[in-house]
Amino acid sequence: MSVLWIFIAVLGLSLVGFFAGRTRAIASGGGDIRVLHSLPKHYGAFVSTAALLPAVIVLALWSVLSPAMINSSVASLLPTSETSADLALNDVKRIANGLDQAVAQGRISKDASYNFEGTPEEIAKQLGAVGIALGSAPDTATMDAAESYRAKAEKSRFWRGVAVLAASVFALLLALRVTDKEFRARNTVERVVKGLLILSASIAVFTTIGIVASMLFESRNFFAQYPALQFFFGTNWAPNFRGGSDLGILPLLWGTLYISFIALIFAVPIGLFAAIYMSEYAGPKLRAVAKPMIEVLAGIPTIVYGLFALVTVGPLLRDYFAQPLGFGESASSVMTAGIVMGIMLIPFVSSLSDDILNAVPQTMRDASLGLGATQSETIKQVVLPAALPGIVGAVLLAASRAIGETMIVVMGAGAAAKLSLNPFEAMTTVTVKIVSQLTGDTDFASPETLVAFALGLTLFAFTLCLNVLALYIVRKYREQYE
Amino acid sequence: MKDIQLENRAVTDEKTKIAANNVNVYYGDTRAIKDVNIDIKSRTVTAFIGPSGCGKSTFLRCLNRMNDTIDSCRVEGRILLDNEDIYDTKVDPVQLRAKVGMVFQKPNPFPKSIYDNVAYGPRIHGLASKKADLDGIVEDSLRKAALWDEVKDRLQAPGTGLSGGQQQRLCIARAIATSPEVLLMDEPCSALDPIATAQVEELIDGLRTNFSVVIVTHSMQQAARVSQQTAFFHLGNLVELGDTDHVFTNPTDPRTESYITGRIG
Ligand SMILES: Nc1ncnc2c1ncn2[C@@H]1O[C@H](COP(=O)(O)OP(=O)(O)O)[C@@H](O)[C@H]1O
Ligand SMILES: [Mg+2]
Numbered sequence A: 001m002s003v004l005w006i007f008i009a010v011l012g013l014s015l016v017g018f019f020a021g022r023t024r025a026i027a028s029g030g031g032d033i034r035v036l037h038s039l040p041k042h043y044g045a046f047v048s049t050a051a052l053l054p055a056v057i058v059l060a061l062w063s064v065l066s067p068a069m070i071n072s073s074v075a076s077l078l079p080t081s082e083t084s085a086d087l088a089l090n091d092v093k094r095i096a097n098g099l100d101q102a103v104a105q106g107r108i109s110k111d112a113s114y115n116f117e118g119t120p121e122e123i124a125k126q127l128g129a130v131g132i133a134l135g136s137a138p139d140t141a142t143m144d145a146a147e148s149y150r151a152k153a154e155k156s157r158f159w160r161g162v163a164v165l166a167a168s169v170f171a172l173l174l175a176l177r178v179t180d181k182e183f184r185a186r187n188t189v190e191r192v193v194k195g196l197l198i199l200s201a202s203i204a205v206f207t208t209i210g211i212v213a214s215m216l217f218e219s220r221n222f223f224a225q226y227p228a229l230q231f232f233f234g235t236n237w238a239p240n241f242r243g244g245s246d247l248g249i250l251p252l253l254w255g256t257l258y259i260s261f262i263a264l265i266f267a268v269p270i271g272l273f274a275a276i277y278m279s280e281y282a283g284p285k286l287r288a289v290a291k292p293m294i295e296v297l298a299g300i301p302t303i304v305y306g307l308f309a310l311v312t313v314g315p316l317l318r319d320y321f322a323q324p325l326g327f328g329e330s331a332s333s334v335m336t337a338g339i340v341m342g343i344m345l346i347p348f349v350s351s352l353s354d355d356i357l358n359a360v361p362q363t364m365r366d367a368s369l370g371l372g373a374t375q376s377e378t379i380k381q382v383v384l385p386a387a388l389p390g391i392v393g394a395v396l397l398a399a400s401r402a403i404g405e406t407m408i409v410v411m412g413a414g415a416a417a418k419l420s421l422n423p424f425e426a427m428t429t430v431t432v433k434i435v436s437q438l439t440g441d442t443d444f445a446s447p448e449t450l451v452a453f454a455l456g457l458t459l460f461a462f463t464l465c466l467n468v469l470a471l472y473i474v475r476k477y478r479e480q481y482e
Numbered sequence B: 001m002k003d004i005q006l007e008n009r010a011v012t013d014e015k016t017k018i019a020a021n022n023v024n025v026y027y028g029d030t031r032a033i034k035d036v037n038i039d040i041k042s043r044t045v046t047a048f049i050g051p052s053g054c055g056k057s058t059f060l061r062c063l064n065r066m067n068d069t070i071d072s073c074r075v076e077g078r079i080l081l082d083n084e085d086i087y088d089t090k091v092d093p094v095q096l097r098a099k100v101g102m103v104f105q106k107p108n109p110f111p112k113s114i115y116d117n118v119a120y121g122p123r124i125h126g127l128a129s130k131k132a133d134l135d136g137i138v139e140d141s142l143r144k145a146a147l148w149d150e151v152k153d154r155l156q157a158p159g160t161g162l163s164g165g166q167q168q169r170l171c172i173a174r175a176i177a178t179s180p181e182v183l184l185m186d187e188p189c190s191a192l193d194p195i196a197t198a199q200v201e202e203l204i205d206g207l208r209t210n211f212s213v214v215i216v217t218h219s220m221q222q223a224a225r226v227s228q229q230t231a232f233f234h235l236g237n238l239v240e241l242g243d244t245d246h247v248f249t250n251p252t253d254p255r256t257e258s259y260i261t262g263r264i265g
Helices: A003-028 A040-075 A085-105 A110-114 A120-129 A140-178 A185-225 A228-233 A250-281 A284-299 A302-325 A334-359 A362-370 A375-404 A407-413 A430-438 A447-479 B056-062 B093-099 B114-124 B131-144 B164-176 B194-207 B220-226 B244-249 B254-260
Strands: B016-027 B030-041 B045-049 B073-081 B100-103 B182-186 B212-216 B229-234 B237-243
Touching: A003 A040, A003 A140, A040 A085, A040 A140, A040 A185, A085 A110, A085 A120, A085 A140, A110 A140, A185 A228, A185 A447, A228 A447, A250 A284, A250 A334, A250 A375, A250 A407, A250 A430, A250 A447, A284 A334, A302 A334, A302 A407, A334 A375, A334 A407, A362 A375, A362 B100, A362 B164, A375 A447, A375 B114, A407 A430, A430 A447, B016 B056, B030 B056, B030 B212, B030 B229, B045 B056, B045 B194, B045 B220, B056 B073, B056 B182, B056 B212, B093 B100, B100 B164, B114 B131, B114 B164, B131 B164, B131 B194, B164 B182, B164 B194, B194 B212, B194 B220, B212 B220, B220 B244, B229 B244, B229 B254, B237 B244, B237 B254, B244 B254
Parallel strands: B030 B237, B045 B212, B045 B229, B100 B182, B182 B212
Antiparallel strands: B016 B030, B016 B073, B229 B237
16 A cells, blocks of 8 residues: 555545544534534544544654664675675665566566576566666575565555554544543644644754754764864865865855945845835835835845846946956956845845834834924934844844855855955855865765865854844844833 | 812913814814814813714824824814914924924833933923033923932933833923923823822823913813813814813703713713
């Protein structure tokens, strides 16, 4: 029974359970739903969840545990040494899968698939004929293991269906048994909903932990091969895949911060002023048109901004600023990437600030206007100070986006790591280097590749601090008016 | 209305501070104020009473053009402050509001220090050139608002940290710091407990020596306690205007009588 069919069957059971639960509950109240503890639909939902949930849990457990068990029992059939055990097992699985597919496509009969006889070469040829390409001819042990693997897997699939359906039916009947007018179905359903929500929340948390853990693990490998001090304080970035690289993070960090700084210099005032105009001056009609238009900017993929940097802003800056003023010849520059990234951040800053400005109570404005302050005085002296913590939070969030941005940097600022003050020079950032260290032919044991994880971890720590700070400030600000 | 205790007070014979002629106010197409004519005297407390939704706040907000901040609101008719039309194009609403201060229903101190709250108006209008002058204005306003003794040791503490009643008195201090000529109060006690209410009422009575006060209230007892003139609004109409004693003891209009005896409202 395939997973899909199991699922359909369980869903069907759960649907049946819904109506059965409802009907039984109504019947137990003698047809009068007012004597029931909960609404009929709650009883239905309760029975239906009972049919669904245990079945899903059994299915999940089975899918995790059974392959592991089959693997270990099949591996014990193989006479190979420790190191190549994985490879041998992979071969077994490929043969097994190939045979399954061949049977499914009708190329060979099921019986024939279990009785491949002959010398290794013959077997390899036969397998090749049904579409299984093998590196080397399989020996008999491998073939036996493959056979055993297939047999076990098939058995496992069969029992999986049985177990899941049994769980579903059993739980359904149990739920129906407890369903009567006294039963607190509503509370139970409530608990299940709460459990699901907790599950979703914990998935988010655990993935974060998982990401950090994997980064930590790989970074540790890196620091085992490359001195941490040289990584964090080295001023030269010159990876060399033949060894002897300089992997100092400082030029990359400098590029990251420089570009982000220019982006923020550009985005914060414009975004903030746009937000002030939108929330304080613009009439409702204008706001209805202009606000979505600004937010459209936020929907543009960053690669498109990157193209804009590459073909428009970069050459423009070079031809009209950098060359005439003698700052450099490069179209890729910190300035190009910074400005384009700034444009990308404008809607981000403005829509966050707009929300924050709107959260300043109207009574504050009334109080100030009622004292004879003009609108701009009111904004400057009352609205902005009240909103300042929130705006700082918005800026920090924008900063952490700028720090994590990659595409615009590659296309706008280039990929050359450099420590320079000249904003018209090409530089690059941490994110760009992470990509370039991991693409192409890479050897996951060399420090040149592993450095990507250390870079990622550093970046993550950086933006995490910024985000925590931003959230802290935003939260503090919220309390002010509650 | 026997339970409302009316003091015998001198009926004011002050001159007219604000005169409204045929004022109509519209929110979009709905007419919220209908042909209101009223004279508000200087150095007098005038109370606006009436069932809720009858337009008291709307009319009050016309007197310092706070309605300008509401897009859909339109005011017709003439409102004269010292014989000058406040809706005339050459009148700057900003300057008008410095002369006609306002205290709102909910205490709304700025999230600044107590001192900065009170100093806000004087700073905006450049009323004090020296720090000492500003200190003087702040102290004076807080004293007039009967708050000085409670806050004199913590002027730099945030105004939002005060109790509700103190916050409202702070807002009154803030409003009188700009030395307005008229003080508009929109249900200033509705968010306060009885003790704070009593303090604010006492304060309002004291303010009469310097300002012309217009207070909106839903409490007839309060109107009777603090005002010399009472205006009764009903469904956007000004139904009755007269000396407070008179309105409460001898109303001329049957609607007023129904309202103060509790039959409508
Ligand atoms: N901003 C507004 N927009 C539209 N209608 C309003 C607005 N403010 C008040 N109104 C309407 O004007 C009428 C008078 O309201 P208001 O002056 O607040 O009454 P009161 O203060 O006497 O309770 C009410 O019918 C109210 O619904
Ligand atoms: Mg009102």
